Amino acid sequence: MQKVTCSVEALEEMADTLWYVRLKPEVPVDFLPGQYLLVVMAEDDKRPFSIANTMNDEGLLELHIGATPDNTYAMQVLKRMQDQGRIDVQLPAGKAHLRAESTHPVILMAGGTGFSYTRSILQQMIADGLRQPVFLYWGVRFAEHLYADQEMKAWVAAHPQLTYIPVVQNGDEQWQGRTGLVHDAIMEDFPSLHDYDVYVAGRFEMAGVAREAFKEKGVVTEQLFGDAFEFI
Structure with a gap:
């Protein structure tokens, strides 16, 4: 997996306890639809979040994060993004990506x-x-x-x-x-x-x-x- 630092381009509350995050990687990244990334809080603490968009010309990564005050797992990630304006991630991860060749409904x-x-x-x-x-x-x-x-x-x-x-x-x-x-x-x-x-x-x-x-x-x-x- 590729490790990259991302700047936090947007961090907005979409609904109560639900947050929209847009990240801009410092270098181009590659992933398949349906894969996820790992937010690197520490070398032994990497937290998975689904990527909510597909590859695009801007190279942006979108996340939808559910975070209640008692959910420290997600709240700590959001706080680091807010405080530092940047975050380290690893990607791509996950095997449940789109099988684009399939013709099944x-x-x-x-x-x-x-x-x-x-x-x-x-x-x-x-x-x-x-x-x-x-x-x-x-x-x-x-x-x-x-x-x-x-x-x-x-x-x-x-x-x-x-x-x-x-x-x-x-x-x-x-x-x-x-x-x-x-x-x-x-x-x-x-x-x-x-x-x-x-x-x-x-x-x-x-x-x-x-x-x-x-x-x-x-x-x-x-x-x-x-x-x-x-x-x-």
Whole structure:
């Protein structure tokens, strides 16, 4: 992996406890859609965050970081970025990147800021012409955490092959969409997952439950992707 120092070009709160970060590497970097980087806090302390965009002419890296006051893991990273205006990262990491050569229809499942992983993959597929149907399911606890909802709706309007299903676990009376757990919504909507490429990002426990559930729907192991599966 390449180690590079990045200047912090933007650090903005997108929604309550959710932060948008844009980094500018000092030298060109290379990565595949769906890969992640490691923020180097120390040689024995490297913290993974999904890259939320694809390769671009500016060479920028976008991150979506969920950070509550009691989440020191992420808050320490944000504080260092704020205090120093720069950060060391290593990249690329992760094997669950987009299989661009595949012609299978695609299901992207994200929990919370795991959306950043699916956004990178979807952005590349759109750039390549979106040749097959894509279904993006995004699960959050509260509707206000759908920080990219308008972007997703704009992409849907521009691309008939794309379907976007936000799922809110704790929907209030104003929420008119799907509720519950995001993997359950997929289980309800697809009689079989055998013919799909399925990409999963979110908390390890969510990914583990989804993996076992999707096996019941016939998902092909070689077509189920998620970096969490390397650890659980």
